[in-house]
Amino acid sequence: MVDREHKDVLAYVEVSDGKPVNVGLELLTCARSIADGAGGKVLAVLIGSGLDAAVKKVAASGVDRVIVVTDPAYTAFRQDEYTSVLERLIRRYEPAVVLTGNTSLSIGLAPRLAARFESGCVADVTSVRRENGRLIWLTTRYCGTVLANEVITNSALQFATVRPGSFSKPETSKTAAPVEKISVAVPADTVRTKIRDTVQKISETVNLEDADVVVAGGRGMGSAENFKLVEKLAALLGGVVGATRPVIEDGWISRAHQVGQSGKIVSPRLYIACGISGATQHVTGMTSSRFIVAINKDEDAPIFEIANVGVVGDVMKVLPVMMEEIRKIKTEA
Known part of the structure; x- marks a missing residue:
């Protein structure tokens, strides 16, 4: 001792x-x-x-x-x-x-x-x-x-x-x-456990935990087709796509992208929540993000309580404008 x-x-x-x-x-x-x-x-x-x-x-x-x-x-x-x-x-x-x-x-x-x-x-x-x-x-x-x-x-x-x-x-x-x-x-x-075999499941690899930028979409995106805007914004920012559980259950994107209590716990430098109301199950998985931007048409959405910047508006109108401005900045740089 x-x-x-x-x-x-x-x-x-x-x-x-x-x-x-x-x-x-x-x-x-x-x-x-x-x-x-x-x-x-x-x-x-x-x-x-x-x-x-x-x-x-x-x-x-x-x-x-x-x-x-x-x-x-x-x-x-x-x-x-x-x-x-x-x-x-x-x-x-x-x-x-x-x-x-x-x-x-x-x-x-x-x-x-x-x-x-x-x-x-x-x-x-x-x-x-x-x-x-x-x-x-x-x-x-x-x-x-x-x-x-x-x-x-x-x-x-x-x-x-x-x-x-x-x-x-x-x-x-x-x-x-x-x-x-x-x-x-x-x-x-x-030792009461004996490992007879190890099987590695081959699935889509999504490195949400290490991402500096996560762009996540919720059911407020409206449809699987609309959800592609989230994917485009993530690609533009060099980030990773995240999603809420309802989006996963609706089949808009694979479960590997789920953020929340029953999904991945993330802490990126930037988290953009698109059409996400802010249910506790989801917020638990991203509340450690350094900077949170929330876009939702409901001004009373709980997500705004933890957001550093909140945009009240139709996400389908806000995202195209946001992406256009980002492209301009990247071009000028």
Whole structure:
């Protein structure tokens, strides 16, 4: 055990196809904020095999140390195995806070670990602040319709899952953090899952999460034919097309473009909402956008409450004018 006051933050960085997933990098920003407030360090943990590129990326993301648990046996994610590995790391490094991403794979790690350490766990964290020495976690409830401030009491160790898109990715550091490669043996009898085969679904690739510009359309576009205006504006701006759930259900565009609670969580520099009223299910997925432009003929549409710029008007008349002005600016430039 390390003889010191618990101040450090241990952040598990999930890796997919040899690269850190977006929230794996985003939670490092959250970890840095917490650690700096307590005078602690950020310890980033990666588990698996073939991690060289991911380790290099994380080491240059403003962390204090990268801990790599690599072994050919860790070729695929298994809850039991990864939980046991993290448990051993927590006992060794004694952090004050442990963070994981709120993804389909990592979401189960934090609550399992919290149970083993008889501690508390908060889920789907969107922000965190420190008041009177205590961490106040802002979390979402009921598909994002309710926000709650949560405090973990009676425990020196806290666990949290971080909502994708809630924090920005850290700036690339000029100095790489030291990397520590260790071996962690997990007793075979603790692993209850056996992966027999992995099938990769081939589908349309839409990189909404990494897009700087997202142009999204809702049912207010009127028809699949009209929705093509959204696609044209996105192409003009070099952006990616997003859509609300009703648009997906109506078959105007593939599900890969869905933004919202049951779709992708995005945080682009610019988000243009076309004919979108602002239902909570959709807003939950894009509220972290840096600048939001909303176009809707209903001046009372909820989307205007979060928009930086709101245009009240017929989207079918506004978009052509907008695109013409953008073309003029690009030509003059």
